[in-house]
Amino acid sequence: MAEESRNAFDAIVVGAGFAGMYALHKLRGQGLRVAVLEAGTGVGGTWFWNRYPGARVDIESRDYGYSFDPELEREWRWSERYSAQPELLRYLNHVADRYDLRRDIRFETRVTAARFDERGARWNLTTERGESFSARFVVMATGCLSEPKEIVFPGADDFSGEVYRTFDYPEEGVDFTGKRVAVIGTGSSGIQTITAIAPECEHLTVFQRTPNYSVPANNRPLGTGEQREWDAERDAYRARAKAEPLAFWNDPPERSAFEVTPEERLQEFERRWEFGGFRVGGPFTDTGVDLAANKVLADYAADKIRSIVRDPAIADRLTPKTYPFGTKRLCVDTGYYEVYNRDNVTLVDLRATPIERITATGIETTEREYQVDAIVYALGFDAMTGTLAKLDIRGRGGLTLREKWADGPDTHLGLMIAGFPNLFTVTGPGSPSVLTNMVMSIEQHVEWIAEAIAWLDAHGRTTIEATPEAEAEWVAHVAEVAHQTLYPLADSWYMGANVEGKPRVFLPYVGGFPAYVEACNDAAAEGYRAFRVA
Ligand code: FAD
Numbered sequence: 026m027a028e029e030s031r032n033a034f035d036a037i038v039v040g041a042g043f044a045g046m047y048a049l050h051k052l053r054g055q056g057l058r059v060a061v062l063e064a065g066t067g068v069g070g071t072w073f074w075n076r077y078p079g080a081r082v083d084i085e086s087r088d089y090g091y092s093f094d095p096e097l098e099r100e101w102r103w104s105e106r107y108s109a110q111p112e113l114l115r116y117l118n119h120v121a122d123r124y125d126l127r128r129d130i131r132f133e134t135r136v137t138a139a140r141f142d143e144r145g146a147r148w149n150l151t152t153e154r155g156e157s158f159s160a161r162f163v164v165m166a167t168g169c170l171s172e173p174k175e176i177v178f179p180g181a182d183d184f185s186g187e188v189y190r191t192f193d194y195p196e197e198g199v200d201f202t203g204k205r206v207a208v209i210g211t212g213s214s215g216i217q218t219i220t221a222i223a224p225e226c227e228h229l230t231v232f233q234r235t236p237n238y239s240v241p242a243n244n245r246p247l248g249t250g251e252q253r254e255w256d257a258e259r260d261a262y263r264a265r266a267k268a269e270p271l272a273f274w275n276d277p278p279e280r281s282a283f284e285v286t287p288e289e290r291l292q293e294f295e296r297r298w299e300f301g302g303f304r305v306g307g308p309f310t311d312t313g314v315d316l317a318a319n320k321v322l323a324d325y326a327a328d329k330i331r332s333i334v335r336d337p338a339i340a341d342r343l344t345p346k347t348y349p350f351g352t353k354r355l356c357v358d359t360g361y362y363e364v365y366n367r368d369n370v371t372l373v374d375l376r377a378t379p380i381e382r383i384t385a386t387g388i389e390t391t392e393r394e395y396q397v398d399a400i401v402y403a404l405g406f407d408a409m410t411g412t413l414a415k416l417d418i419r420g421r422g423g424l425t426l427r428e429k430w431a432d433g434p435d436t437h438l439g440l441m442i443a444g445f446p447n448l449f450t451v452t453g454p455g456s457p458s459v460l461t462n463m464v465m466s467i468e469q470h471v472e473w474i475a476e477a478i479a480w481l482d483a484h485g486r487t488t489i490e491a492t493p494e495a496e497a498e499w500v501a502h503v504a505e506v507a508h509q510t511l512y513p514l515a516d517s518w519y520m521g522a523n524v525e526g527k528p529r530v531f532l533p534y535v536g537g538f539p540a541y542v543e544a545c546n547d548a549a550a551e552g553y554r555a556f557r558v559a
Pocket residue numbers: 039040041042043044045062063064065069070071072073075080081082083084089134135136137166167168169170171214412416451452461462463464467
């Protein structure tokens with residue numbers, strides 16, 4: 026068979042993480058000829074790449090797994106309340122085997138360009154190795170947090186020691202025994218790495234630009250009894266979770282912080298802190314929307330930091346002061362603040378003494394040089410848009426996605442983009458994605474996309490496309506809802522503020538999962554009335 030017809034598919038899915046794997050399973054199940062193109066050498070996406078020490082979920086294992094097949098849920102047993110990366114990767118490999126996914130996935134195949142041929146109504150894709158593929162439909166399952174930020178420090182290439190990034194940390198791990206190690210970055214990846222490696226290094230120096238709020242996971246092993254109980258109530262549990270704004274049960278608040286006495290407030294904070302995880306972030310109905318309510322929660326968190334960290338000056342340095350509580354993603358930790366009571370850990374405040382350059386032997390700030398044997402960069406991601414904007418994607422009239430998104434990512438529902446027919450994005454900007462249990466959001470998107478394709482085929486239609494009007498309306502709604510909250514006050518990756526030159530736009534949809542699902546269903550009603558179908 027000629028390469029042209031061998032590489033012609035009904036649908037091409039880019040990426041083999043949670044989203045791409047389910048998209049393959051779903052679309053193949055509808056009788057489509059599907060190929061998945063994946064840059065990595067294995068399945069798993071986030072959990073294939075991010076192998077740094079201490080990497081684990083911040084949403085409980087019970088929630089953070091596929092729900093589409095109750096049998097799969099019943100047969101898989103998580104060992105901990107918060108799964109660690111190796112277990113998640115085993116799970117995703119199990120899923121790939123169970124549904125025989127690998128035969129349609131091409132690994133080490135990085136897509137570099139995708140062009141829409143208007144006459145043939147097909148997408149032509151090119152890979153890094155120069156291969157060509159074509160398909161009627163393209164599903165971009167490329168991830169929200171899959172394009173790591175560049176290492177921008179002057180002199181970075183001169184460093185003669187070991188260099189690691191949390192994003193593509195070596196599979197075999199690293200032995201830091203007897204070594205002086207630096208970690209730059211204190212988001213979730215940095216915090217988990219720091220906590221895991223501190224006991225092992227001879228000395229660990231943490232370079233912190235902005236402190237992050239971190240709450241205890243209270244992680245623990247899961248018993249089989251507990252898992253059997255889950256099995257029994259599985260359907261009701263999943264249904265309840267999907268009715269929640271975050272698409273997982275987070276013990277939603279019912280009262281305002283000011284409807285209760287200070288003692289009751291403290292009791293509620295403590296109850297949630299004891300439970301652990303994201304529940305700490307939503308104790309009252311107004312902590313996410315009202316600065317005064319938020320401040321009482323922030324003060325409580327600051328007290329907690331002071332109660333754990335013995336040195337008051339270090340505790341103060343670890344306490345966020347420049348943004349409201351929860352407006353940067355909370356970190357869920359396993360003994361993070363305790364790390365700073367160790368004699369072998371130093372915390373450097375980069376606001377006071379910024380990094381000037383990396384030298385051959387260490388890191389030089391405006392104050393002094395720190396000599397180290399290894400540097401771990403935990404600098405985060407060009408989130409939600411970076412992976413797609415890096416590709417040369419051209420829709421109608423040769424319009425590039427990069428041009429279209431120059432002032433911010435316009436999408437309809439984070440699912441489709443006007444001018445880019447038959448190209449779907451899973452958990453794209455403008456969808457709830459990272460503000461929910463991602464696996465639930467991924468499933469909902471994949472199912473919506475699969476239904477849209479089935480509808481087109483059943484009705485003899487060729488293309489579906491967002492209209493500019495519906496897209497503009499959705500973009501305005503996403504911004505409006507975001508600005509009713511405190512989120513836009515932080516220089517976060519949610520706002521695009523962590524990448525120099527990126528437009529300051531709130532990227533995910535904060536209106537909640539159920540409202541969003543309703544909007545998707547509504548847009549699809551009456552023959553996809555909010556889209557142009559041809
Ligand atoms: P990904 O898992 O990112 O997969 C995308 C895949 O696309 C990757 O394998 C990538 O190699 C591939 N790809 C990208 N571009 C190309 C290209 N051009 N050509 C070919 N292949 C390409 N979310 C939660 O809800 N809870 C959590 O606890 C949680 N923890 C996280 C921890 C870390 C360290 C990170 C980075 C993210 C975390 N997230 C979490 C978000 C997480 O990304 C999602 O939950 C989910 O795994 C995303 O799945 P995905 O398939 O959409 O994307």
